[in-house]
Every structure is written in C-alpha cells, then in structure tokens.
Amino acid sequence: MKSSIQNIKEYREKMNELILKTDNKNIKRFFAIDSNIYKDGTLDKKTKELMGLVASTVLRCNDCIFYHLDQCIKEKVTPDELYESLSIALIVGGSITIPHIRYIFELLEEMSFGK
Secondary structure (H helix, E strand, O other): OOOHHHHHHHHHHHHHHHHHOOOOHHHHHHHHHHHHHOOOOOOOHHHHHHHHHHHHHHHOOHHHHHHHHHHHHHOOOOHHHHHHHHHHHHHHHOHHHHHHHHHHHHHHHHHOOOO
C-alpha cells in the first residue's frame, strides 16, 4: 500500500509531465525559472527552500508546502532550522497559518523527520 507521501509525489510528477507536454513556451519558461531559482547562488539551496516553505505557508498552499518541505528534508534541514522558519511563517501569516503548520507536522510525522 502506498503512503500519502508517495501518492502526492506521483501525482505531482504525472501532472507536471502533462503540463510540460504542452507546446506553450510561457509555461515551460516559468517552470524552468522556478527550477533554477532554487539552485545554490548567493543564498544556498537549503536557505532558499526554507524561504519557499515560509512563503508557501503564509500563502496557504499545501501543494507548495509539501514540495518545499520535501526539498528542505533533502537539503538536510535541522529540526531547529525548520521550526525557526515556521515561527517566521506564523508571525508573518498570523493564526490562519496554523492549520497549514499542522499539515507540515502531519507530513513530518509520516516522513519520520528528526527521529
């Protein structure tokens, strides 16, 4: 039986593949910019992914939250770095972000993060 994490990843991959099969240059360019912006630069990839997670939490986009959280874990974010970043999301976004922070903790539980 697949986990919800696997289902989310497979869905994203499938849909992105369908989207990128289009012959629309603007869509392809946007996807390329999105991929390239998170590479190491003046800021390292881990910092950029934490910033993406904060922005996604404030904007309340669970799909984006999942993606950036997964990337943060791949970048070996520590629990303290993650929690401090989430505190920024909470102060910027206010109490309306709490359900999305719960979602993050639900994902972390399933991913066995920090254990």
